[in-house]
Amino acid sequence: MTTAFARHKLTFVVHPAAPATQPLSEVWKAITPAAVLALDEFSDADAAAMQAAGVRVIVAMHASARKRWREITTPEHPLGAAQARHLARTHERLGYAYPDDERVGVFADPRLEGVREVCAELGLPAPDVRTVPLDPAAAAEAVQGWLAADPPVTGICAFNDEIAMAVLAGAARLGRNCPRDLAVVGVDDVPGAAVAQPPLTTVVRDFDVDAEHYARNIMAALKGERLPAGAVDDGVRLKIRLNLRPAHAERSPMWTGAAGCGAARSPTRDPRPAPPPAPRCRRSARGTGGRTRAARRRPCRRG
Incomplete structure (x- = not known):
């Protein structure tokens, strides 16, 4: 700024x-x-x-x-929308990790609204919203609540990276594996996100674009000019790391049923036809005139 x-x-x-x-x-x-x-x-x-x-x-x-x-609008709901769209590719129920600091509610509420809009658009249940303090024990309570839901909540949109890392800490405290059991997406791409366990997928925004947007609008207002309509396109993008489980389409056909956090997988019969039996080992020798004659049967020895 x-x-x-x-x-x-x-x-x-x-x-x-x-x-x-x-x-x-x-x-x-x-x-x-x-x-x-x-x-x-x-x-x-x-x-x-x-x-x-x-x-x-x-x-x-x-x-x-x-x-x-x-x-002058600062778009916050696109951040939550980006989180939800990414998680909705592989998860059927999402949660929102809300901060316990009421001072940042002005940011958290529109981000949560973005998650709600995407869930409604895609026909998913409304996000399960739980307050997550920056404390492993308290975060574990929120994680336990998500996992105990019916059906379980397996994709978490966190208010920011700090809250996302608290969710990861809570899951680890419960002995849960991320991303196998719970996938988390943060916001801001703070330096610690890259070294989190597992590395944190996060939503990134271009603050330089935001700052220039404010400066130009203030200058226009001071000159008595009309302010541009609508919100700034702040170049929201995802920085994808390693904390999302494979997509449904990539799962092995040997398994069906729920694949969420703690959900049991039930084996089913493989619908693919069984391979033909291996042929018996035979040797042949080529005789004169290009004819092929069967060799005397001998025990098949494999090196």
């Missing part, structure tokens, strides 16, 4: 909105910003204070349904 705004000759200043920090109204008076962005929508009191301090543009990056202020 700092680099993107600098290209437009603007300085990007970050102020955390926490009880222990300086009141927002004092910040507006001290620096008189040209524009203010926030993760969520503003209260009426904050908005009035900003306008009184001379702030020309107020932007809520993740506003609720009320949307009282100018909004």
